[in-house]
Amino acid sequence: MRVRVLAGVLALALLGGCAQRQLGHHMTNVAGLVAPLKFHMSNQNGAAVSAADYRGDAVLLYFGYTHCPDACPITLAMLADAISQLGAEAGRVRVLFVTVDPRRDTLAVLKRYVRGFGPQFVGLRGTHAQLTRMIKRYRVSYHDEKPDASGAYEVDHSSAVFIFGPRGRARLLAQSGAAARVIAADLRHLLATG
Amino acid sequence: MRYLTYLLPWQFSPTACAVFGLTLALYVRGWVVLRRTHIRVRPWRALVFGLGLALNYAVMQTYFDFLAQHMFWIHRLQHLILHHIGPTLLILSAPVPILRAGIPAPLWRLLNVPWVRAPLRRLWHSLQHPLIAPVLFVGLIYFWLIPSVHFTAMIDTRRYELMNWSMLVDGILFWWLMLAPREAQGESALGYGARYIVLTAVALPQIVLGAYITLTTRQLFSIYAVCGRAWAISPMLDQQIGGLLTWIPAAMMSAVGGIVVIYRALSEERRMLAPGVPQASGAAAEATA
Numbered sequence: 253m254r255v256r257v258l259a260g261v262l263a264l265a266l267l268g269g270c271a272q273r274q275l276g277h278h279m280t281n282v283a284g285l286v287a288p289l290k291f292h293m294s295n296q297n298g299a300a301v302s303a304a305d306y307r308g309d310a311v312l313l314y315f316g317y318t319h320c321p322d323a324c325p326i327t328l329a330m331l332a333d334a335i336s337q338l339g340a341e342a343g344r345v346r347v348l349f350v351t352v353d354p355r356r357d358t359l360a361v362l363k364r365y366v367r368g369f370g371p372q373f374v375g376l377r378g379t380h381a382q383l384t385r386m387i388k389r390y391r392v393s394y395h396d397e398k399p400d401a402s403g404a405y406e407v408d409h410s411s412a413v414f415i416f417g418p419r420g421r422a423r424l425l426a427q428s429g430a431a432a433r434v435i436a437a438d439l440r441h442l443l444a445t446g
Numbered sequence: 447m448r449y450l451t452y453l454l455p456w457q458f459s460p461t462a463c464a465v466f467g468l469t470l471a472l473y474v475r476g477w478v479v480l481r482r483t484h485i486r487v488r489p490w491r492a493l494v495f496g497l498g499l500a501l502n503y504a505v506m507q508t509y510f511d512f513l514a515q516h517m518f519w520i521h522r523l524q525h526l527i528l529h530h531i532g533p534t535l536l537i538l539s540a541p542v543p544i545l546r547a548g549i550p551a552p553l554w555r556l557l558n559v560p561w562v563r564a565p566l567r568r569l570w571h572s573l574q575h576p577l578i579a580p581v582l583f584v585g586l587i588y589f590w591l592i593p594s595v596h597f598t599a600m601i602d603t604r605r606y607e608l609m610n611w612s613m614l615v616d617g618i619l620f621w622w623l624m625l626a627p628r629e630a631q632g633e634s635a636l637g638y639g640a641r642y643i644v645l646t647a648v649a650l651p652q653i654v655l656g657a658y659i660t661l662t663t664r665q666l667f668s669i670y671a672v673c674g675r676a677w678a679i680s681p682m683l684d685q686q687i688g689g690l691l692t693w694i695p696a697a698m699m700s701a702v703g704g705i706v707v708i709y710r711a712l713s714e715e716r717r718m719l720a721p722g723v724p725q726a727s728g729a730a731a732e733a734t735a
Contacts, residue, residue: 285602315674388457391601393516393674410674425601427672 278430279438286414286422287389289313293350293382296363296375303420309346310442311416312426315392317353317407318365323428324349327413332369333432334439341443342372344418350376350386352394352409390414417442456512459607466503473541476548491539498535501527502614515600516676518667519687525613526691529587530699533617537625538706573619574634580644583620584651586612587692591655593666600669620648624703627710638711642704649700656693660686 289303289311312331316324328349335342349366351357354377357365362375378386387393392410399405415424415438424438455462473495480487504510505524514524549557556562572578590599590609599605624645628635636644659666665681675684 280597282601285598285605287603391515391603391606391673393512393676395677397678408674408678410672412672425672427668 278427279434280425280427282414282422282425286425288422289416289420290389291350291376291378291382291386293376293378293386294359296359296366296377298359301374301376306346306348307420308418309344310418310439311420312345312347313350313390313414313416314347314412315350315352315387315390315394315409317351317409318357318361319353319404319406320409321406323409323411327411327428328369328373330430330432331413331435332373334435335370335372337432337436338439341440344443345372345439347373348376349373350378350383352383352387353396353407354378354380354383415439415442418446452509454509455507456509456515457603459507461607461611462503462507466499466507469545470499472545472548474548475550476544476546479547480544487544491541491544493539494535495539495541495544498532498539501535502532505532506610513676515606516670516674517679518670518684519691520676521600522688522691524610525587525590526695528610529583529613529617530621530696532614533621534625534699534702536618537621540627540630542626542630571634574623574631574636576623576636576640576644579620579623580648582616584648586616587652587696588655591659591692593668596667597669600673621703625706625710628714638707638714641707645700645703645707649697652696652700653693656689656691656696658689659692660689 289306292300292302295301314324314327314331316327318324328347331347335345335347338345347369349362351362357375357377359375359377362377366373366375390410392412394407394409397406397408411428413426413430413435414422415426415435417423423442426435473492477487477492505514505527510520510524513520515521557566573582590596590613599609623631623634623636624641628638662685663682665671666685670684671681675681
């Protein structure tokens, strides 16, 4: 019995050792760890959309806000770069940009913002309840920082890009610093294997 | 009204609801049953038990859980409570006779069916082994702090729950072996001298790990940057406070445990030396302790 318990502890340790499969720099395999794509929000045109609307596409999910000075534009530009390397496959990729600052990011603001990055970019805006459900589901957080004298404020938020396969299953997590070339290769692989 | 929402679970867990609910129900029922048989249980015991239960519940099923998911040092505080402080309070309240009295008779009979009882006993004895228990205790702390393991535990809800429950269950097992009176431990009773050695032995690796996390200049846990921190704090400061919590209060709990062990040894000796008082049997001694 004691041997069995010890064996169990060892097995757990081994399991931990191979738990996080590293695939190139800043990319993590999260298949089976992160919940499948599921949400209800409005897109930048004001239409109610859900995960079902993006079945068949590879989906890149990112939380941010349009007043973001650095992280968001850098990440979205990098994703646009990755998509541009896909050629004909680019049409099967969607980037869902979920605003964590719905107060300032009205649909009109969101629409203008995502258009700048390309046709694959979708702006999503939810009610407080919808947004809360989503950040709980993906275990991310955001919070407003103190406003400056003019009332402008920054929002602290997650930096992860969650990547889902065409069937809505979570596959990869790209951390900030991931290269466009690597993401493009992963997307090509995702679209080929489903 | 807004503050009330902080008391609600960040992510509702049916497991937590069932475990905490049933434990509380069992305890209350046991209290009532004992009262009816005119066995008086001192109120401080219920108070300490309730405090231990409430602390464990609060760090798992309130807004605190959100903070623990998104701030390394709060996560360390959560584990300090689940693995050290909460179980210590539960064990020091000597809850077994009360919980035992709360178990309904049919359930008690089921637990005593030989093919149910035998494997449970074997499992209990292996977990209460004086080598396995401390290895498991320290091993779990190290295991969940392996950076790659920590990453997946924070990103996956099921692993996160498994991590927290493993800490609470192991905490209860370990502190029971360390702090319960010897006569209440039955067959797997451990001498007080051996306990003192085990308590010292588990403090050292916790000090080493805590000091490493505090003093290293490397950022060990990327998950908090990836998923966002609960409020603005420098990642290194977050890691250093977390390291200190792993280092000092966790190791201090060994000192607290040591004091309890000395107290137990002395009071046992006093009881044995007391003239004319027959040595109390296990359950009775605990019921009146």
